[in-house]
Amino acid sequence: MLSIVVITYILLIQQPYQTYQLETIEAALASTVELSCSVGQNIEPTSPAKIIWIRDDRADIVSLDSVITVRDRRLSILTMTSIDREERILRITNVEEQDHGLYRCIRGDITLNEILLDVLIPPRITSHAPEDMRMIVREGKDARFSCTATGRPTPTIVWQVNGLSRPTLVTTIAGTNESVLILRNVSRFDSGRVDCSATNTLSTVNRQFLLDVKYRPTVTVPFHWSYFRVNDSPTITCLACSSPPPTTFDFFRPKHANPITKGIKDKFDEVLNQTCRQLTITLHLSDTSLFGAYVCRAKNIAGISHAEFIIKELIQSTKHMKSISEEHALTPTSIIITTSSSTVTKNDEPSERHIEYSYKSNTVATGIIAEKNQAFQLSTSLLLLIVLLFVASRC
Structure with missing residues (x-):
């Protein structure tokens, strides 16, 4: 047992330089770094061996004592000598990415020190898609972006x-x-910026994409129906928002392919922003043919949409209203249809339920008018009787 201990002690004495630990030094690009190697002069003073720096991954001998053996002006050896120690410091200025690696300082067959030089590299985005930084897609589809980044860490x-x-x-x-x-x-609300950011301990870089979502127009009008008299001049506005802007944007009569021209007194088309336009028209209702249903229609490459509104004729006299109500009580001429682009029927005709509702409404209106006329006649007769009695009493 004693002999084993003695042999182990002798081996430790003969290997005094194998007690080093791997050291890691981090250095940023363009910085200066110093790698230190030292040996005690009182150990093996007669040894002729030189202190050598070796680049392990390339098997390059970088220096012999104080002499640099490679062609690189960025490298130099600093020699520092004291009573008990001798140092060979490898200095690297303007550090480059290629300097990353393991450096060993040896003397003879003994390794004095091992240093891993970790060159820190800011992040770089080396590839991305789409390459032109712009993505155009229709609403409801998928959009795919990618980024590849390098750096250390x-x-x-x-x-x-x-x-x-x-x-x-x-x-x-x-x-x-x-x-x-x-x-x-x-969706259209995803339109805008898409950012890809790559970050490490040194810095952050990014790429900025533009996502352009194309969608069909959204069309709105301020009212679905309203009453006007003959010779009135109502003003109607229609708002259409879409991307891209509408190629067709106008007022039509239902089931007509061409925009209306009859009765237009004034017309104004205004661009509100990049996605919305507003069309305003003023109609002169010179005859009853201009009453009825109208459609504001907008179309772009993504689709077509419309909004419908109805201009109804306002009857001016109670007598005329009663006559019209009695003549057409059983016809659906006063039906009001308030449909949008998503609810228009195939033939643009009112349903039986709407017709029944209109019929009942007209019947009730006729009864109310008749009762009012009877009350008016009774009031007139009583007033006339009172006047006659007053005149007779004065006589």
Whole structure:
């Protein structure tokens, strides 16, 4: 047992320089770094061996004592000598990415020190899709973006859509640092900026994409129906919002392919912003043919939409209203249809339910008018009787 201990002690004495630990030094690009190697002069003073710096991954001898053996002006050796120690410091100025690696300082067959030089590299986005930084897609479809980034440490990629993080929609491709963002069933509200940011301990870089979602027009009018008299001049506005802007935007009569021209007193088309236009017309209702249903229709490459409104004739006298009501009590001439683009029937005709409702409404209106006329006649007769009695009493 004693002999084993003695042998172990002798081996430790003969290997005094194998007690080093691997050291890691981080250096940024363009910085200056110094790698230190030292040996005690009181150990093996008669050893003729030189202190050598070796680049392990390339098997290059960088220096012999104080002499640089490679052609690189960025490298130099600083020699520092004291009573008990001798140092050979390898200085690297303007550090480059290629300087990354393991450096060993040896003397003879003894390794004095090992240093891993970790060159920190800011993140770089090396590829991205779409390459022109612009994505055009129709509403309801999917949009796919990708970014690949490099750097040391490996950068983290984060996606934002109009300033909001979307981590649940991101996929990282195994074996690469490629990140993919897939927006499912995009809507018009997704239009705008899509940002890909790559970050490590040094800095952050990003790529900014433009997402352009195309959608068919949304058409609105301020009223679905309204009453006017003959020779009135109503003003109607129609708002259409879409991307791209409508190629067709005008007022029509139902089932007519051409815009209306009859009765138009004034017409004004205004661009409100990049997606919305407003069309305003003033009609002169010179005859009864101008009353009825109208359609504001807008069309672009993504589709077509419309909104319907009805201009009804306001009957001017109670007597005329009673006559019209009695003659047409059983016809659906006063039906009001308030349909939008999503509820128009195939033939643009009112349903039986609407006809029945109109019929009942006209019947009730006729009864009310008749009762009012009877009350008026009774009041007139009583007033006349009172006047006669007053005249007779004066006589």
